[in-house]
Amino acid sequence: MKTENFTQAKMAVVFLTFLSFNTYCQHSNSSESKFYTIAYNSKKTGNIEIYSSDKTGTSSIKSTHEKGGYAAWSPDGKRMAFYAKYDDKKTWSIHTMNSDGTNRKRLTHAKNKWDSAPNWSPDGKKIVFARAYKDSEGMWRPEIWIMNADGSQQHQIKSLKGSNPYFTSDGKKIVFSLEINDKNSAISIADLDGGNITRLTHNNSKEWHPEVSPDGKQIAFMSDRDGNYEIYVMNIDGSHQKRLTNSSIDNWYPSWSPDGSQLIFSTATGKNKEDRTIYIMNKDGSKIREFIAHGSQAEWLKTTK
Template sequence: MNTNNFKQARVFFILIFLFGIIASGQESDNSKSPFYTIAYTSKETGNVEIYSGNIEGKSTVKSTNENGGYVAWSPDGKQFAFYSKYDDRKTWSIHTMNSDGTNRKRLTRAKDKWDNAPDWSPDGKKIVFAREYKDSEGVWHPEIWIMNSDGSEQTQIKSLKGSNPYFTPDGRIVFSWEFDDRSSAISIADIDGKNIIRLTHNNDAKEWHPDVSPDGKQIAFMSDRDGNFEIYVMDIDGSNQKRLTNNDVRDSMPSWSPDGSQLIFHSKTDKDRNIYVMNKDGSEVKKIISNGGQAAWFKNN
């Protein structure tokens, strides 16, 4: 072998060696990735606590012993946002904490207001949340607010009247427009509250908790349009609405898998509540966690 060929061969093997190291490192990183990680709440200890675990319901880790719920992952998976209750449950406040339960911070402190249903913007810089309360005359006010992820600059999006706000991948907000105590509709708007579009049109139906697929093309939500709460899915423009579950119990709070192929949801009876997983077409329903609810899938895209 001449010198040039030897040098070329040596460079080739060095490159192969380095590629192997990189590939090995990537495989190792993926094995540690919370791609199949979910967060959920449970009352196993008597209090509502936040847990995290995998899709099989194994290796669960309790993240907090506080009375918290409605968990939302930050885009990088390093933090949760959630609400916790104070003043004998009269005041609900939004919090964040690290996903291991450390560095817990209270972000909102509006007395006698129910701050709930937080969700992070795609860049992790903002948190949108619902605020509900009765005024001095007993009139119920469902509002949507937005703030920086550190709790600063809390601002009401005044044109949006509703609950359960959720960011789309392109930075818009899907929410449940509250008309009265008997009816609501899934709607979508710009982050400043402009260009509101109503997506569902079912009179006297309650339609809540929209969750947008990772590719931004579909919305899963819960509705009692057919008599009791079931899980439905539709395209982002409101077309192709389809019922996925058919149960005599309350099915609620759907959350998409990271690849958009599955949904987890919460099923509740008078005696217990469980978390199920199914394909996005409603097939192959399987219970994965007993005595759990309010599940959210970490969408590690």
């Protein structure tokens, strides 16, 4: 009788051990299966930090523990480029890091200049970015620069005066915001060497943050042509320009989903303009809904897994 009870107890222990191990494996596999595809900024900690979210927008992890923003995914999703501020915010520099926040590396070191808006080439070998500063006469100078992904061979694309550079899907051209004057800018496209500049929008307004769709056929951007910043889309040649959002508050930073069927963008919510929310909508502007609270400057990783 005692032997039988001991055997039953032993079997129960073995079963509970197996059940616990199986549960752990399922949890572990579930954790490992998470694929973070959206990078965004948030001031939840009081500083601008970079977070990552999965495609549902409901799960996020913080990727950095230092000030940094405007994250851009490498094509393979393993790294991010971003900017961070130094010298009491007088110097902004481009950095890269692994997508989990490790292996942080500072790539640019130009003092008293603002380097921002990095974007990777489709093959992951190059990074373009915007540089802005005041010259010795107090004039604002917006420039576009390009470098290798490790920070080497940095040089200005001298004919391009503007900001927000973004590679086309074939990596042969750059879409950017061309500065017309202090009050106006236009979405434009040019060769990598700065040749063949073509202006795509022609409005007396500020138009920023162009992003090319994954199939290379369209550009999403923000413009205040109708009074406040709204999200627009057009063909890669500038034709068929269409307004997607209609609200009384500003909407910023559109980014395409990997399949090109949706866009995410940021908007101010509440009385505090720095408290922003990320929204999602179909590419035709339909079915707009809240996606990630307390987030801004979101970018969707264009690869799938």
